[in-house]
Amino acid sequence: MILQKAGIKMNIYKSTKKIILNILHDNFKNLNKEIDIKITCEQPKKQKFGDVSTNVILVVSKMFNIEKKVLSEVLIKNILKNKIFKKVNYVDPGFLNINFSNPFWSDFFKKIYLNKLNYGFSNIGKNKKINIEFLSANPTGPLHIGHLRGAIFGDVLAKLLSKNGFNVTKEYYVNDLGVQVDNLAFTIDHHISNFTNKKDITLSEKMYKGEYLKKIAYDFFQNPPFDYKNFEKLKEYAVNSNMELIKKDLDSIGVSFNKYISEKNNHKMGLLQEVIEKLEKNNDIYFGSLEKPKSKNELGWKPIKQLLFRSSKYGDKSDRVVKKSNGDWTYFASDIAYHYNKVSRGYDEIINIWGADHAGYIDRVKASLNALGYQNTVFTVKLCQIVNLIDKKKVIKMSKRSGNFVLVSEILPKIGKDVLRFFMLTRKNDAHLDFDLEKCLNETNENPSFYVQYAYARISSLKKIAKQKNIKFDESHLPSIKKLVSNEELNIIREISLWPKIIESSVAFKEPHRIVYYLIELSGKFHAYWSLGKSNSNFKILSEDNSELTQARLLLLEMVQSVIRNGLEILTVSVKEKM
RNA sequence: GUCCUCGUAGCUCAGCUGGAUAGAGCAUCUGCCUUCUAAGCAGAGGGUCGCAAGUUCGAAUCUUGCCGAGGACGCCA
Secondary structure, eight states: OHHHHHTOOSSHHHHHHHHHHHHHHHHOTTSOTTSOOOOOEEOOSSGGGOSEEEOHHHHHHHHHTOOHHHHHHHHHHHHHHSTTEEEEEEETTTEEEEEEOHHHHHHHHHHHHHTTTTTTOOOTTTTOEEEEEOOOOOTTSOOBHHHHHHHHHHHHHHHHHHTTTOEEEEEEEEOOSSHHHHHHHHHHHHHHHHHHHTOOOOOOTTSOOOHHHHHHHHHHHHSOSSOTTOHHHHHHHHHHHHHHHHHHHHHHTTOOOSEEEEHHHHHHTTHHHHHHHHHHHTTOEEEEOOOOOTTSOSTTOOOOOEEEEOGGGGTOSSOEEEEOTTSOBOHHHHHHHHHHHHHHTTOSEEEEEEEGGGGGGHHHHHHHHHHTTOTTSEEEEEEEOOEEEEETTEEOOOBTTTTBOOBHHHHHHHHOHHHHHHHHTSSOTTSOEEEEHHHHHOOSTTSHHHHHHHHHHHHHHHHHHHHHTTOOOSGGGGGGGGGOOSHHHHHHHHHHHTHHHHHHHHHHHTOTHHHHHHHHHHHHHHHHHHHHHHHOGGGOSSOTTOHHHHHHHHHHHHHHHHHHHHHHHHHTOOOOSOO
16 A cells, blocks of 8 residues: 555644655755644645645745745655655745645545544544543532533543543532532422421422422332431432432433542542641641632621632632631532542543633632642643523523523423534534524524434435445445546545544544534535536436446445544434434 | 633634635525435625734734623632
8 A cells, every 4th residue: 555655644634744844854954853843734725725735835944044945846856756646836925735646545545444433533542541520510400401511512522532542531520518418408308398297388598499309309208218307318318319310311311421429428538638738738728818809899898817728829819718717618628629539549631621600710729739739630621601592582591599490301302312412512612502492403404413414314325225236335346446536526535534633633622513513514515415416417326337436436425424423423423324 | 890701794603723715504595306315405695704903924813902792700519
């Protein structure tokens, strides 16, 4: 294969870059090999600029003060020595536009065909251990729409990373401690009392609304496992019951976790004391009062002496309270302990997925890790912006107070897991997302998951017909690929050649939405190609009079399918053989 | 007041770690089903990339300032 000889790997743009850099070093011996030469090799938007475009002349002539003319002559001559290239053009102000040769494309195609199950994925992670914590919804009720984005984003990011050689742990932090759990148990207790005394006393202000709690209480009442006046046990019971509801919802949207970490358990192990002591030793904990925050007016604020963490020393804007004036630890204190625990379990990177309203929290957690001596662990936070639920062109307001939440279990049966997941990923995580119910129910281009699945299903139907007609297109027919010379077909191959790059950047930026957009793009190229055969019989995929071309085309579509399958697998969206 | 995120076509949004004439869907208009799935395709119109400077051969992309939207800002979790 000419590819191996030429040093071409799956990402042909990266490989081309390497080839060019080697030519530079071979021909300009005085270039310092240590210096990073930052050139780009990309597929240009316009096809007329070639298959790969590089700014090498521009960059190198400036960096090393070499004349553009000399550079381009040497580069063009040497690039063309390599049989995988067909054409190189110099364009002002210093680009080289390069075309691959036809044998290259068919060889490249052959290579990815033989690798199709893994095509695009790499071992970039080198088995690095990553902990990704997401969702961590409070165990006070089932999941609602507001939870969905973080849950799906986290799940997909984890899948993306693990498919690329990272050793990923998906973690759920259960806040089974504190005021909210007390209130939860009070609510259950209240309901059980009502059942027991056959009364219907209304809930107090603090208690949680929601029929599901009544049901939990009723189940308890019918078959009590212990005396409900045992408050500690009742709290545990309440948390467990709600976690069961949450797990059921998670299961229904295809999200799973490897680990559930209990806050209460962390406390039992004495983590909090351990961490505070460590910080105290470094003089990072002190007793004092904070400056008045800007948000408060003069009247509403009094300085109070309390236990503080010196987080401003580590890049935070202000020091932070770890112990309330009533003697309770703050949530932040507990979180320091939790993150300390996470890091000490030996991860190379900790990823947290939070709602955008927690942005202000990042610096203090970072500060605490630095103070504890973990500057080497990468700590990343990905923020998810709010999702607006839209129905019939109107935003549906949800509020915690009124208990007015649209539950996952209400909405899922209508639209299904696949559409839900796909839709939630059609935006960058830090951009607002309008979750439009009408669009989800649409069976048109407005609903991109159908568009992609439809492309897959169309190919499946072709394969079925080919089978009936006894047209074979297995590995032994790979040589027929050289028949794919039309612009339309090379266009699809070019699009397929971008796949590894898309994965790479999705991993690098931790942005799964890039995959979604790519799949839509690829599907679009396929649909266009398919429709070509409608008006021009030369482009009918199953042409009976030219079996070799037919086989080549079927192999091409097989590749389109496997890229779509690989992509949807990351998203955990199913493929459909028939629609 | 300080900090964070965002501002791209009438609407909803992409824009590949600075590249060439800024892209898609919806909506509007025009075509395409006797033949491989029309849940589709082809074409047209529609943009001072919030505004203004700066860096650069080159800026939607980087920097600064302003305008606008959303969010965060001591003992909530």
